[in-house]
Amino acid sequence: MIRNPENLARIDAKETEQDTKRARGFNLSAQGKENLTGYLFLLPWFAGLILLTAGPMFGSLYLSFTRFDLISSPVWIGVQNYLAMLQDPRWLSAVRVTLIYVFFSVPLKMLFALALALMLNRGLRGLSIYRAVYYVPSLLGGSVAIAILWQQIFDANGLVNQVLGMIGIKSTTSWISSPNYALGTLIVLAVWQFGSPMIIFLAGLKQIPSEYYEAATTDGAGKIYQFWRITLPLLTPIVFFNMILQMIGAFQAFTPAFIVSGGTGGPIDSTLFYTLYIYQEGFGNLHMGYASAMAWVLLVAIALFTALAFLTSRYWVFYQDERR
């Protein structure tokens, strides 16, 4: 189980080098054949890379400097799309909404995932059933059906108000159509899906050698002390891995906001996720150039946040094999 892509690439490079040396031992044409075979096996992937990934990437970079409505050919307008964003109140709303969503949903999700993983990791009977049940929301959560459900349970007569009514709090607020709460309900929906990071945490917890705890117990260290000094430091690589994964996902969330707001991002743009705004501008108003520019800003933002996470990781992520 390798969590760090950098390490992975390094291992890969080393392996190939050795293998290549081994192959060269026979003769050069063998290596030539090997090259040909490798590239033939990769042919579908290369076709996809050129036609569907790299090509379109540069295509959208070009389009981001144009005005393009899908019907007439693109018109070069320089950086105007990028400048327009800064003046666009809806773009600013989208950025604000998305950042709030990412900064609340990701840490909360991780917190629940870690808490449940710790509880489940105590050798409980029925672990596999519990694990499966907690994982179900992760499996279903991205679907349109669940987004519809969410819209209904947070509506004025929905489940949430029914339950509040039962415990004596009378509420007629439609949480989903209130600009103050709508985004909150979507954050709850994201946090509800903490099952998949929980499973990754559980796998990580299983890898911590039990001798560490035995030694600590012999030394008289309590459970809480053990958590802060053994469990958490050894889990930091997995916390890091989960965090990156969840963050990249959260930046691109689309379906729940689209369904819950009927595609508008309302009420008053309070659920206007960034990708939803890209969709509205690109496929609703056919401002394909503007949509491409926004997509590139998203790419750069995700890259920056990921880079930032990697840069700070050396201060808080603890790799056992790198102890000096």
Added chain:
Amino acid sequence: MINRLPRAKQRSWARPFLHIIIIAGAVLMLYPVIWMLSASFKPMDEIFSSAQLLPQTWAFDNYSQGWIALDYSFDVFFLNSFLVCLGAVAGNVISCSLAAYAFARVNFRFKPFWFMLMLGTIMLPYNVVVVPQYVLFKNFGWINTFLPLIVPKFLATDAFFIFLLVQFIRAIPRDLDDAAKIDGCSHVQMYLRIIIPLAAPALATTAIFTFIWTWSDFFTQLIFLNDQSAYTVPVALRTFLDGTGVSAYGQLFAISILSLIPILGFFIAFQRLLIEGVATSGIKG
């Protein structure tokens, strides 16, 4: 803080307590879905007035009415979704296993570079490529067909699964390869006869996750399918939601429940495989 309670003493009360918390949490987690299941059997006036789970009157016709609520019946949408999913599964299993074999077992030049590039594409937001892809598929005349949803899978664009399969294939001992090589086996034969059979669990994980993700994918299906006859279940559900007045929520819930059944079915059948997939590779689920 140091807790000096001996283990045995701690267990006597802590264990049942822990079970109770975890079970309560599990019920809370599943409650929304259970609520929807119950609401799907309730007549309209009961759904939002009573919090009781068992319907007082059973409205089974929510299912039959909902099934034919749109211009086309849900036969069409479910069939469309299944076709798209089958195509996507076939595409991913074939193309990703080919690429993974190359990365794991063939020593071609510049492999580290391509491998790094492949990992990089996992992180790429779909929004960055969607507009040119749309233009491309439109020029091919593929809008309102399933091709934009299936063909990319045959070109290994879900790089995540390449990564998953590379990891798995690397763990297969090389002794078998070496023996086969001595017997004069080519790479194609090794791929077909040795690696594919041995990588079956990882291929199954790939297939199941591809199915589940494609089944619940909304964005690409929304963009590429504009004609109701070509709609898949998620897109049809969205249209159903938009057209639903205050009168048909029971029907909407009924179809929503039906739309979740294939996912739940796969989960129940392949639970262990799926959870291991998440645990070992960090599939987002």
